[in-house]
Amino acid sequence: MFKINPMPEAVTTARLEKLRQVETATVGHFLHSGFMDPELRAVLPGRRVAGTAVTLRLPHADSTLLHYAMKLIRPGDFLVIDRAGDRRHACWGGVITHTLARIGIAGGVVDGPVTDIADFAKKDLPVWATGPSPITTKLLGTEGQMNVAVSCGGVVVNPGDAVLADENGIIVLNPDTVDAVADRAIGMQEREITLLQRIDAGEHLPDISGATEKVENALA
Known part of the structure; x- marks a missing residue:
């Protein structure tokens, strides 16, 4: 069964611009929660992005909802994908990378593997994941959820949260705390x-x- 909630309110441009000035490791000097597991690593080094969390839960080998989401995701969004424990199938590959780069998303994170690694550099699309896998998901059309609270890298992410990601890691913040944390x-x-x-x-x-x-x- 599929569940699709409305798109979240975007974090303000001013807050995201301020957040992009911040290194996640600096925040790690005074905060201890909100950081995703360090097993989620940057596919591309040297990138720092901030965006509005748009969440997906994609169980097992079905990525139908990820394809559907391509018509809803907006420039500046940060796509957070909960793979519901699947560490075998890569849901994100070259076609998704091409599509999302064209949309202009800030970046994304998958709580599992990705594939077609060269395409991330080709499209300069910052993504965080557990690593590569040649085994991909399929368009099974069975189930998935969009814009619900998800678990990614051990952190609960709500649609509309602010996400800051760089080569040191990823932190998720309530938008109302962004100014205080960034300052x-x-x-x-x-x-x-x-x-x-x-x-x-x-x-x-x-x-x-x-x-x-x-x-x-x-x-x-």
Whole structure:
């Protein structure tokens, strides 16, 4: 059985532009939840994208709903695909890559394998997955769900969530928290520039960070 809910409200352009300035690893210094499992890795290195989560749950070997979704997905969306535990069949291949690149999505993540790896580089489409597989899904027409809460990489993703993804990983945020998270992370990144300048000037990292004081106090 198929279930298709309305498309979610898009995260504002201003919030996504701010979020794209943020490294996921910076957020990892002060948040511990919302990060997808590190087994989901970037197919293309050096990319950082942010977009509005559009969710799909595709069980077993049926990718019919993924094909159907191609007429609904919008520029700037970030496609999140829950494979319901299937780690064998690749639902996303060259034709899907070509279609989504033409639409102009921000990127996507599959909680499982993908295929036709060369096409991601050819179309410059950032995608995260567990790796490649030559075994593909089929148009079986049996079931699937769109724009429902899904589980991807151990994280619950709701349609309309903000997704930030780079070569270090993926984090999912409620849109209302984006400004606070991004502002804090951007501030940390700016302070890191100053930190590196002090190291280049000859200061010792543990003296700056406070590690020297902690260790010597513990030894005293």
